[in-house]
Amino acid sequence: MVEKMNEEVVDTKALQVGDIVTAVVTKVEDKQVLVNAGFKSDGVIPISELANVHIEKASDVVQEGQTLELKVIKLEDDDLVLSKRAVDAEKAWESLQAKFQSGETFDVTVRDIVNGGLVVDLGVRGFIPASLVETHFVEDFTDYKGTTLAVKIVELEREKNRVILSHKAVVEENLELKKKDAINSLKAGEVLEGTVQRLTDFGAFVNVGGVDGLVHISQIAHERVEKPSDVLKEGQQVKVKVLSVDPATQRISLSIKAAQPGPWETVAGKVKAGDVLDGTVKRLVAFGAFVEVLPGVEGLVHVSQISNRHVKNPSEVLTVGQHVQVKVLEVNVKDKRISLSMKDGSGEAEEATKEDYSKYQSTSESSTFQLGDIIGEQLKKLRK
Structure with a gap:
């Protein structure tokens, strides 16, 4: 026993500050x-x-x-x-240096909440600043104590015993991967349900499958839209058609208009020859006036059908924006043509030619057009 104690004393005396020992x-x-x-x-x-x-x-x-x-x-x-x-x-420190160099993501447990962020034990003190905890603002971190977070090391200085971690970087990285997957899954031409995320002067950003796409103001409705906020609101559920997807730039073009029935698809059940309708003068041209009788649907009142008296130029008696009453003379849904008359019904109608309509329709899918090139030709016809 004495010998054993002496051995123990010798062993203890052999120790030095800095030695590493194993103990239970x-x-x-x-x-x-x-x-x-x-x-x-x-x-x-x-x-x-x-x-x-x-x-x-x-x-x-x-x-x-x-x-x-x-x-x-x-x-x-x-x-x-x-x-x-x-x-x-x-x-x-050896492990942390390797993780820092490789950009590895690893889990940590939040040990304490301090002013400005979260403290974790990595063998050394690790700190997650408040600004690097989430992608959104967090007012109270109390519930984070004891939770496990996936993090990356963003700063490492052994001399200063400094280890700065970021959970936000991991969240952003995961979101980016999900975004790429979502973009790659989208196909031009498919119709999807989406949620309006943000409105701007030039259109609306709609979330489809976890990624935002742009609906340009011209693609919101078949009729003209002055401001997206006039017809849409944030959080609204909408049906959209994918127009194009560019994985390289991560840009997605969407259309609400293309996912809805066109205005002419409902004309057959709403307008027929003989109907008297209220309309609004949208355009004046040399050969007549285009009058909107349904949202996005315009018909032509030929110059000969504007009045019972002779009218040389539509602008003599009509102005853009004027509300008028018209009678439907003919409906041709296939060619998207409606012939209208403002006359009281006496006299035989001189209908607009199919050529007049085709030139008008070719200028714009939504009936927003420029007819400067047509006016000259119609003037020549009238002079003959």
Whole structure:
């Protein structure tokens, strides 16, 4: 027994500050841990040497019977003071350097909430600034304590014991991957349900399958839209048609108009020859006036059908925006033509030619047109 004790004394005296020893936890108290390192007296780990972050009690970190690698930080007489956090830190820096260089994503547990962010234990103290926790603003971080977050290292300075982590970077990376997958899954021509995310002067951004696409103002409705906010609101569910997808620029062009029945598709059930309708003068041309009788549907009142008296030029008696009453003379849904008359019905109608309509229709899918090139030809006809 004496020989064994002498061997233990010799072993203890052979230790030096900085040595690494292996010990078993024999007792866990609130503010310290006792360990058996095989020496004459037990070693002590103060609570401040258990972890690189603040802990309330020793049992939060270790349990009885656990085997630990410890560093000798004080050795005087029979006092053997050891540190777990010093060993953890040495191991941690090598691992953290590798993670930082590779850009690896790894999980951490939030140990504490402090002013300005979250604290985690990595073997060294890691910090997630408030601005790098989420992609959105978080007012209260209380619920984050004890949760596990996926993070990346964004700053690493061993000399300053500085480890800055970001959960936001991982979230953004995942969102970008989902966005690419969503874009690659979209096909031009398909019709989808979407949600209006944001309105601008030039159109609306609609989310389809987790990615935003632009509906240009000209693609919102068949009729003319002055401002997107006049007909749409954020959060509104809409049906859209995919016009084009560019994976390289991640741009998606959508159309609400193309996903809806065209105005002419409903004409057959709403307008027939003989009907008297209220309309609005949309355009004046040399050979007549185009009058909107349904949203996006215009018919032609030939100059000969404007009045019972002779009218040389439509502008003599009509103005753009004027509300008028017209009688339907003919409906041709296939060619998208409606012939109208403002006369009282006496006299035989001189209908507009199919050529007049085709030139008018070719200028715009939505009946928004420029007829300068037609006017000259019609003037020539009238002079003959």
